[in-house]
Amino acid sequence: MCEADTKIIGKYIQNTKRKLGQGLICSVYEAKYLDTNKYVALKKISRKTQDSRIVSNERLQKSYALEIEILKQCVHKNVISLVDNFETQDHFYIILELCDSNLKEYLEKKTGKRLEEEEAMDIFSQIVEGEKCLHKQKYSHRDIKPENILLKDGCVKITDVNLAKNIEDMYKAAAHSIVGTPIYSAPEINSNTNFCPYKADIYSLGIVLSEMLHGLIDRCQVITNYQNIIKIRSDLEELINRMLEKDPKMRADWSDVSTFICYYKKLNLLDKIISSFSEIQQSIQDENTKNFMYPTGLLIIKQYNKLIDEKTLELQARKKYNYLKDMKQHEELRFYVQNAKKWYENQKTNQTQILCESGELKDELRHSERSKQFNTHFQSYLAAFYKKLNNITFNSKELNFKIKYFQLKLLIACDLICDFQNVQKLLSQPLMIENVLSLGHCLKDIDQVEKYTKALLPIFEEILK
Numbered sequence: 001m002c003e004a005d006t007k008i009i010g011k012y013i014q015n016t017k018r019k020l021g022q023g024l025i026c027s028v029y030e031a032k033y034l035d036t037n038k039y040v041a042l043k044k045i046s047r048k049t050q051d052s053r054i055v056s057n058e059r060l061q062k063s064y065a066l067e068i069e070i071l072k073q074c075v076h077k078n079v080i081s082l083v084d085n086f087e088t089q090d091h092f093y094i095i096l097e098l099c100d101s102n103l104k105e106y107l108e109k110k111t112g113k114r115l116e117e118e119e120a121m122d123i124f125s126q127i128v129e130g131e132k133c134l135h136k137q138k139y140s141h142r143d144i145k146p147e148n149i150l151l152k153d154g155c156v157k158i159t160d161v162n163l164a165k166n167i168e169d170m171y172k173a174a175a176h177s178i179v180g181t182p183i184y185s186a187p188e189i190n191s192n193t194n195f196c197p198y199k200a201d202i203y204s205l206g207i208v209l210s211e212m213l214h215g216l217i218d219r220c221q222v223i224t225n226y227q228n229i230i231k232i233r234s235d236l237e238e239l240i241n242r243m244l245e246k247d248p249k250m251r252a253d254w255s256d257v258s259t260f261i262c263y264y265k266k267l268n269l270l271d272k273i274i275s276s277f278s279e280i281q282q283s284i285q286d287e288n289t290k291n292f293m294y295p296t297g298l299l300i301i302k303q304y305n306k307l308i309d310e311k312t313l314e315l316q317a318r319k320k321y322n323y324l325k326d327m328k329q330h331e332e333l334r335f336y337v338q339n340a341k342k343w344y345e346n347q348k349t350n351q352t353q354i355l356c357e358s359g360e361l362k363d364e365l366r367h368s369e370r371s372k373q374f375n376t377h378f379q380s381y382l383a384a385f386y387k388k389l390n391n392i393t394f395n396s397k398e399l400n401f402k403i404k405y406f407q408l409k410l411l412i413a414c415d416l417i418c419d420f421q422n423v424q425k426l427l428s429q430p431l432m433i434e435n436v437l438s439l440g441h442c443l444k445d446i447d448q449v450e451k452y453t454k455a456l457l458p459i460f461e462e463i464l465k
Helices: 057-073 103-108 117-136 167-172 187-191 197-214 234-243 254-283 296-310 313-317 323-349 359-364 374-389 397-414 421-431 436-441 446-464
Strands: 006-009 012-022 026-033 039-046 082-087 091-097 149-152 155-158
Touching: 012 039, 039 057, 057 082, 057 091, 103 149, 103 197, 117 149, 117 155, 117 197, 117 254, 187 197, 197 234, 197 254, 234 254, 254 397, 359 374, 374 397, 374 446, 397 446, 421 446
Parallel strands: none
Antiparallel strands: 006 012, 012 026, 026 039, 039 091, 082 091, 149 155
């Protein structure tokens, strides 16, 4: 940046041409720390407003102090990091980590101003993690919208927490002040009565999730329907509908949202594994090799859907999901297991080669339902399957990539029982994977796949013990 475009403020060089954001009482610029040349975001808050009736000087001071307090308490990868803060005679300054863009800018560059389901759920789950951090410190954000969700190297950062408020203080008040952005605000905020701030944040987040999946809302129009002709999976649509419920008592709560994210992660991974089976099966010409692809491995993975469905039983009991629809899914799975068992027995009778023959598979097939040892059988079978695949190589680079990627998915699936906690721990530090969901769209070549596989080998080794 040229000298004419810069301004030295304390220990920072402000780039006056690089304005990152503008609010009623503040502006945000790109800046550089003089000592290290590291780029940061410089938030500049004027001590004097044009109209003190809108924002008093006392309120400005409190807002500044609160934002600093919250950012110091909420140290989390999905909450914007505080670098520094200081004051001058005319301004308050908050120095924050510099991000790539906000969610609104990111969506505007996408076709249809929307994201594919997997990427949207990746971002959504990270927003929820950031919100959990705020809630842990007993704060409600009160202004969740795409502009306040920043992105940095695929990692979500919640920002603009200056409107947040302590939950206990809000419950003590007879009525809450009206803040936030109207289109993202829950209906009860304008009622001038006491309400649950957690539920109000749920509504705002529901609008954001809907926008990521259906496209940005035209804020110049009166919104009566937050959905359009773009179809998404029914259970996800149902979650959005419950998050946007006008009656706060009927609205989804944070436990519902967290349960669904856990459910989605597992189901999403299983879908990928099943898809990989199909791709590999279609690519391999050797009939003897084909036999192991379907349905011996697929049987155990399909069965695991039952464990995922168990995660929804509590929600079903509270009539938060379509019980009949879920029962139908159970019947389909039971029918599949019966057919797979018949297939397996026929292969053994005909002495057909089955690549991954394991005692765990054989024992599990003795039962029409899952046995009590299912978790152990499931992990052991996938580990054995992973080991057998090490002996298969092909001349085709594309097919070898599919085999290696499939092995990686098997390793991740071994940790389904632990809700991916071991996977997240092994990948987050050396490889900077912030979310298991992001693995679906970040691996492009065999070297990357092998790097992640190597990092997860402790899971495989632990199962073999």
